Amino acid sequence: MILRPGTFLQDRYEILEQIGSGGMSYVYKALCHKLNRLVAIKLLKEEFSLDSGFVSKFKMEAQAVARLSHPNIVNIYDVVDEGSLHYIVMELIEGITLKNYISKKGFLDTKEAIGISVQVAQGIAAAHEQGIIHRDIKPQNIIIARDGKVKVTDFGIARAVSSQTLSATAVGSVHYISPEQARGGYSDVRSDVYSLGISMYEMVAGRVPFQGDNTVTIALAHLETPITPPSYYNEDIPVGIENIILKATEKKPEFRYGSMQEVISDLRHALVDPNGDFVQHNPQIDDSQTVIIGKPELEQIRSGRKVQSDAPSAAHGVRDKDQRKDRQPDRGGNSKQTAARTRKDDSGEDINPKIEKLLTAAGVVVAVIIVIVLVVVFAKVGGLFRFGSSKTQETTVEASTGETLGEKSVKMPDVLGLTTEIAEQKLKENGGLYMKISDYIFSETVEEGDIVSQDPSAEAVVDKYSAVYVVVSKGPEHVKINLTKLGLEKMEATSAKSILEEKKIVVKIEQKSNESIQSGYVISYSPTEAKEGDTVTIVSSSGPALTNPVTVPNLAGQTKELAAEMLADVGLIEGTVTEKISDTVSRGMVITQSAVAGTQVESGTAVNIVVSSGTAQQARYKYLASIDKSYSLQNIIGPGSGSTQLTLKIQLRQSVNGKDDIRELMAPVTMNGDQLLPVTFKNIEGAYGVTSGSVEIVNVETGDIINSYSITFVPVPQS
Structure with missing residues (x-):
């Protein structure tokens, strides 16, 4: 049943509008006339309301969550049965869901993501302290209020920690679901840690790690596919926050954080030391105890008889442990995978746990014997017990390397000289390697945007899914200028010199007589292209061949009066005097002159000067x-x-x-x-x-x- 605006519930809550809907419920904005406040009402959908068992669990769990009171959890005010209607009255938060916030921004800044994650983790930690697991942590269930406060909502599938959790069906959203939920196994606080880790992944990478055409494909990816480091999609993610995410999203619960408090501690550390190597990864080893097989047990194995279990729940515990036997490859693809994996039929509910332990122990004994035999054989072949030739040893190493390459390592491809886009694609195709740009440098030989160097170098053996640090070219430090576009031929040599010097080009002026080009103007220049620091030679016209040549004095920095006297002393005439604002030349002093100092001109030639009028003020x-x-x-x-x-x-x-x-x-x-x-x-x-x-x-x-x-x-x- 969908409620219309104006409907009253319990003669108290007036429905104002529908503001959302989920898999199990509709959400409405309502006004509580008794306390005169706005509230949110979550109404259980009709198909679920008809299931009395589901309604009973829904009420029980809602009442458990109602006990929670924390600034980062949406408060629940009441749990109500009203005829066929079953609903929760809770705090109304004016804001935006984290999912929509990520969609608007693409991905979040690292500090912003850490701040949101800490608040979410604090809310979930409060629930865990009351024995409540959320089991559906995702950005859609996280609200950012207008005042910046972050609140966790929708404990609709939350479950109090009990034996029921052992075989509970996976209900959480498939993109954020933990592997143990996906297989219908045991869920505890570490399941919420995993879902929070996936949510943090989406915050900083702008996407979830596993995508597919259907929910089954995505669920299987959570179970089997190694997670791609988020820095593959956003190279600016610091090492510290990436390691937190990767630890939180380990396939096996025992390798994750053991509590939300541990997550909060590392997140706060990441704020002050984002690139620190402070995340402590749990040792990923098989800690199963060795079981000694006795004669009675061997007889039971041969005959196929069942051993009666003293505790009915023991089989469940062993099955859960075996279900967690397969360990996810780590973020670099170089986790130590077991040589053989134990597979068992999930339908074998009546297999006795003692028999399973015996079979496991027997397999271990056989495996140890095989390993010893292989070690002895290869040791003799490789000359381990005697001084053999180095060539034989090198062959053994090469064979070993070949096996390693096939399992967890690859040879580093050569990406030098490639564009960043092509290099990134090539690395991805070779063992899921991902590129990180460590620096940009100027290069005279490598075009802008292409790879100058890489670390590790080409042909090196590296772990799959590991990072490759590259240096990218910014092109030449000083770009060559096409001088033909400056129109220097039509300028006075002094003006041309000033333009080039403004571009930090060294200018050399040479004089040459010319019958057609006015004295002081440019005849030619070379080269036609130059960059900062290069030298350009300007050939300036000295006019027709001189009959009575005199040398032009250097007037720069002299007063106007003294400049006139210096010109008169050598037989030249003061020409046009103009003023120009200058921040570098004192007021009343000569800035430039039309005839280049040191050149020869005809006696009686007028020399124009430009005098500083001082600064603009x-x-x-x-x-x-x-x-x-x-x-x-x-x-x-x-x-x-x-x-x-x-x-x-x-x-x-x-x-x-x-x-x-x-x-x-x-x-x-x-x-x-x-x-x-x-x-x-x-x-x-x-x-x-x-x-x-x-x-x-x-x-x-x-x-x-x-x-x-x-x-x-x-x-x-x-x-």
Whole structure:
């Protein structure tokens, strides 16, 4: 029966909407009018309600779970029979199931997965302490609330620990079911450990380990197929969490964690040491006791008579132990498999356990005798008891290796030079090997994305399902640039040089006369392709053949005034002066020049210069000052000064960043001692941000400062 919205149960719970359904029940959102709170109601489906035995167990188990109270378990408020309706009233959690959360994200970050797993394990551990096994742990039964709290729900097939658990039919979801549940065997707390391990696998790998066309195929995989390490699907999974998952999902319960508390302890360790080797694997050995076969027992075996059992439950215990006899290969495929496996007919309910022990012991004795004989034979053939040739010993080793390869090992394939996709597929096809990328490096010889090196190396004998660490090429560290796309031929040589140097290419400029290309412009360059650190030679035009050549001075770093004087000194003319913002060249200093320093040009050629206007902030303001004074030279010469001459200059001195900055305001001039020296300057531009300075009259011949005037600079916006 499906309940409609508006239906009241017990005149208390108003059904609001259906929010889910499962194999055995429907789940509704309801309002409890008595306590004025929202609740969830799980209603047993009609086909199960008609089975009185099932209903009785359902109620008994629900009531047992109702005793649980833990922050990570959904609380059960009531278990109700109302006519033909049987339902549970429980806490309503607003959130998302872990299954849907994984589907949305693909897979979870390791720390997030550990945090969720710890909360789930804490809830299940609380149930185990009350003697309750969940038996259906899966992401669909784990809810992440809006506040981040994780809660375990749906104890619908949970069972109190009792003798009934021994032969209980496997009911849990097949993708997460433990091997012992799949075979209908004994289930205990370690069955929940296995299901939690599969759920953790799905969290970090984004998929369950076993998939198939039907439930039978998947159940058989839980029983027989070695589990593929989750890092095969997500290489970022740390070793620590992977080892926890692999231990939790061992085929045999005795090799798993013995309790949820052990799982929680290792999960917390993985948070602080994710790549640590701290997971303690149980020794996987057969600890069966040796049984001595006596004469009466041998007679019973020969006659086929049955021995009466003193305890009816003993047969069940032996059968369970034999059912767990086959051990799963470990995660690397190199577990020590037994040479022969004991198989028995599950239908043989009347076989006496003593006879089974006797048969087992007899088989052990025979096996030991055969092994001893084989050891002696091979020892004699291989020269174990005498000093034989090394060649014979090598043959024996090779034969042994051949057997090992067939059972649990493979030869490492060569994946060097392959793309990561092809290499990964090739490794997978060779013994289920899985690839992990340990590093990315630059390579001049291996293309980007291809394998540079592998560990273990090709042809090495390795365990099946083991990891192969590879180094992948990032391609050349510096990619070659096609210089033809930069249009260098149409540029001035200095501009072309700047562009290449910005790409960290070394530039060498050579001069060559050319009748058709303007002086200072690029004629040619080589090579046409280059990468960072390479050298490119630019051939710059010096114009037509020179009749009166002069050498261009280096103006970079000089003031505009001094640059003009340097050009005039060699017979060149100052051309166009432009300003450019610069964070590296001080304000007022030359950044670049049109004619390359050190080259020869025709006398009288105009040289353009670019002067720094300072930083972007400095370009907004100028610091200006002015002075209008005059100085009588008689003050220093005295009477009869008219016949005396002095060579003087005027300069500006400022303190910039703790250092004297001197700039010439008037070039040296020779004057008579009876003249007045005008000290008149308008709009003297000082250093940016410096508000004081002094104008000095200097005797050029002696270097003495004759007189000094203090001036103040004020910021003036640039026009």
